[in-house]
Amino acid sequence: MVHGSLRKETGLRKLTYYIACSVDGFIGDPGGDATTMYRFADEEFVEFVSAEYPETVPTPIRRAIGIDDRPNQKFDTIIQGRASYDIALKDGLTSPYAHLREYVASRTLKESPDPHVEIVAEDLVAKVRELKAEDGRLGIYLCGGSVLAGELLDEIDELVIKTYPVVLGAGMPMFGSGVTVTDFELDAVRTFKNGALVRTYNRKR
Numbered sequence: 001m002v003h004g005s006l007r008k009e010t011g012l013r014k015l016t017y018y019i020a021c022s023v024d025g026f027i028g029d030p031g032g033d034a035t036t037m038y039r040f041a042d043e044e045f046v047e048f049v050s051a052e053y054p055e056t057v058p059t060p061i062r063r064a065i066g067i068d069d070r071p072n073q074k075f076d077t078i079i080q081g082r083a084s085y086d087i088a089l090k091d092g093l094t095s096p097y098a099h100l101r102e103y104v105a106s107r108t109l110k111e112s113p114d115p116h117v118e119i120v121a122e123d124l125v126a127k128v129r130e131l132k133a134e135d136g137r138l139g140i141y142l143c144g145g146s147v148l149a150g151e152l153l154d155e156i157d158e159l160v161i162k163t164y165p166v167v168l169g170a171g172m173p174m175f176g177s178g179v180t181v182t183d184f185e186l187d188a189v190r191t192f193k194n195g196a197l198v199r200t201y202n203r204k205r
Contacts, residue, residue: 012132014139014157016074017149018056019174021163026171027146032083040164040196048190048198053160056141058088059098068099075100075141077131079120081148082106089113100141103127105148124148128155150176157203159184165195 020037021027028034041049049057050065055072062068078100085104088096094114095102102117105124112119120127131140132155142152149156153175161174184201191197 012157013134013136015079015128015132015142015152015155016139016158016160017142017152017156017174018053018160019144019149019162021161021174022166022168022171023163024167024169025174026168027144027174028172029168030171032145032172036168037164037166040166040194042192042194045192045194045196048192055097055100056143058093058096060093060096062099072099072138074139076136076138077101077103078141078143079103079105079128079131079148079152080143081145082109084144084148085109085117097143103131105151124151125155128152146172146174147176149174150179153179153182159199159201161197161199161201163197163199 019027020034022037029036046065050067050070053074054062054067054070055075057065057067059068062070078097080103082104085096085106088094095116098116102114103120104112104117105120107121109119109121128140139158142149142156183204185204187200187202189197189199
């Protein structure tokens with residue numbers, strides 16, 4: 001597969017954009033709120049995420065559903081944007097992914113509220129390339145949002161898109177404006193009884 005050969009030839013760790021979206025390609029309403037899609041997280045879907053992507057579940061929820069002791073399967077590092085991080089801060093969580101190395105991309109958050117969270121204020125692409133060049137078996141989880149994904153499109157090696165059977169009509173796109181046409185190859189599709197799909201794409205090199 002493409003990302004397998006990429007790792008072998010260059011030694012790079014993958015940057016994976018793992019994201020939930022509607023049928024019409026929005027990751028949230030115009031304000032970024034994605035709660036309307038949470039209702040599709042039924043037992044079958046939660047079991048899949050818990051088994052295949054346990055590290056993408058925030059630490060408090062991992063503890064609540066009894067998977068906090070599960071080893072990371074795909075990622076050991078997370079990068080998220082300020083808006084995504086603010087959701088956790090509003091709930092009093094300064095380290096929402098304590099089981100991963102946490103980076104928050106922000107030019108406005110001057111100081112990290114938690115010693116476990118590093119703020120990346122300048123040259124985000126250089127930081128991502130530095131992380132990808134590290135030794136390690138696991139990759140990097142890009143956890144939104146739209147603008148951040150747009151800025152890092154050239155660095156994204158894999159897309160894991162959780163598509164829910166709902167049309168939002170308008171909202172926040174998967175990638176912010178200004179991106180260029182980029183080809184990916186479909187690697188796998190997983191279907192669920194509730195109508196959700198999880199599609200995995202590799203960057204076409």
